[in-house]
Amino acid sequence: MRHQGIVLLLVLSLSSLAGAQGPDNVAAFSTVTFEEAVRIALSNGRDVHLAAQDVRIAAEGRTVASARWLPRLDAGADYTALSESPGAIFQGVPVQTADKNIWRARVTAEQTIYDFGRTRSRVDQAGARTDAAERLEGVTRERQALDVISAFLDAKRADALRKVAEESLATAIDHLRLARDRFEAGTVARNDVLSADVQVANAEVSLITAEVRMEISRSRLALRMGYRGDRSLAPSPGPYPVPTGGVPPLSESLQAAFGKRDELGAQGAAVREGEAAADTARTEFAPTFFGQGGYSYETNDLNPHKSVFSILLGGKVNLFSGFADEALLRQSRLAVDRRKETLEKMRDEIALEVKSAHLLVAEADKRKAVAETAVVNAEENLRIQDERYREGMAISTEVLDAQTLFTRAKVDRQNAVYDLAEARFRLLAARGELLEFLAPRITAGR
Numbered sequence: 001m002r003h004q005g006i007v008l009l010l011v012l013s014l015s016s017l018a019g020a021q022g023p024d025n026v027a028a029f030s031t032v033t034f035e036e037a038v039r040i041a042l043s044n045g046r047d048v049h050l051a052a053q054d055v056r057i058a059a060e061g062r063t064v065a066s067a068r069w070l071p072r073l074d075a076g077a078d079y080t081a082l083s084e085s086p087g088a089i090f091q092g093v094p095v096q097t098a099d100k101n102i103w104r105a106r107v108t109a110e111q112t113i114y115d116f117g118r119t120r121s122r123v124d125q126a127g128a129r130t131d132a133a134e135r136l137e138g139v140t141r142e143r144q145a146l147d148v149i150s151a152f153l154d155a156k157r158a159d160a161l162r163k164v165a166e167e168s169l170a171t172a173i174d175h176l177r178l179a180r181d182r183f184e185a186g187t188v189a190r191n192d193v194l195s196a197d198v199q200v201a202n203a204e205v206s207l208i209t210a211e212v213r214m215e216i217s218r219s220r221l222a223l224r225m226g227y228r229g230d231r232s233l234a235p236s237p238g239p240y241p242v243p244t245g246g247v248p249p250l251s252e253s254l255q256a257a258f259g260k261r262d263e264l265g266a267q268g269a270a271v272r273e274g275e276a277a278a279d280t281a282r283t284e285f286a287p288t289f290f291g292q293g294g295y296s297y298e299t300n301d302l303n304p305h306k307s308v309f310s311i312l313l314g315g316k317v318n319l320f321s322g323f324a325d326e327a328l329l330r331q332s333r334l335a336v337d338r339r340k341e342t343l344e345k346m347r348d349e350i351a352l353e354v355k356s357a358h359l360l361v362a363e364a365d366k367r368k369a370v371a372e373t374a375v376v377n378a379e380e381n382l383r384i385q386d387e388r389y390r391e392g393m394a395i396s397t398e399v400l401d402a403q404t405l406f407t408r409a410k411v412d413r414q415n416a417v418y419d420l421a422e423a424r425f426r427l428l429a430a431r432g433e434l435l436e437f438l439a440p441r442i443t444a445g446r
Helices: 002-019 034-044 046-069 118-184 190-224 250-260 262-283 324-390 396-431 434-444
Strands: 030-032 072-081 087-090 093-096 101-114 233-235 288-298 307-316
Touching: 030 034, 034 046, 034 118, 034 190, 034 233, 034 434, 046 118, 118 190, 118 233, 118 262, 118 324, 118 396, 118 434, 190 233, 190 396, 250 324, 250 396, 262 324, 324 396, 396 434
Parallel strands: 030 233
Antiparallel strands: 072 101, 087 093, 101 288, 288 307
């Protein structure tokens, strides 16, 4: 009864902790399915929101760059107040040429006629930046999905390990009860009872640790879904979608990753932006031809033409800017070379990531098969040792060792199961196909 009271007190304490999280919580220990977790994470994630804002900001940059293709309209007005009226001496006689106080208003329109591709290069830059932002948004969404999947699996793992700890405690309590009965019957020494009591204490500590880890994993799941980190969300019981089927060849995964990973697409867009920037720098050496038309009006009674229309055709070219144009061109070319080198470096790192994902899937699959066999053998070993102990043919230490071995085998099996599931999801992410796998599943439940 003492051991059962300790476990009950632990459960009540954790429940109180969850209930004290405040009314803003979704629900204390409320459950969430795999599909709901991913869908909410992609909807609520702050990183996803920031990436979407970056896309909108970049799209406005294209509008700014394209504005040079449209005419620029300006309007202005001014008021001139002089202490004396303007005038001139004509044949020795002062003649007033303008009023002392004059209002003027003007409207002008200026249109670039030809700038040798300067505006086109800037539009290409803005388009490349928008493409990069969209690709990075895809990267962010995939990372957010992978993070919440990892948190979901971790919470499922913690719950499974808690159940293993509960089973281990129940087994230890049963053995303690048997040892006490046999001690009272005089068939075993008191050290059997003490050893069994220590085993129960160890199982209680393991259960306490498992309960705490379970609560932490549930809070981490809530955090990855976009809620505050002090909330708690439990994964719903039952199955969840896991990629199945054989693992494709490494060469096929590498080809898929190089074609689908948004990181490579974003860096490719960065290279195109740099090349457009180099084109812009080259056009700085070329002239710009423009046209301008306007209308002005002034309240000068001495001016017989108060309303005036004007038209102007002209061009301009920079002759010297302190060698800034040459430096800008060299800088843009160096930036392109660096971005290309970064792209190659990224391809190398992705190749390693894909290979690692393949190896981790193979490792987890083998560990799962070995762990399942070990559980069967450890369970049979515990059964045999328990029967031998009941018949007085085995000592308590052999039973306790068998219990420890069985518990460790079950823990290894659960770890292997969830390691394999996570490794398969990480392989999908390494191939650039995680969102493609999730899309029909997270939209079907809407």
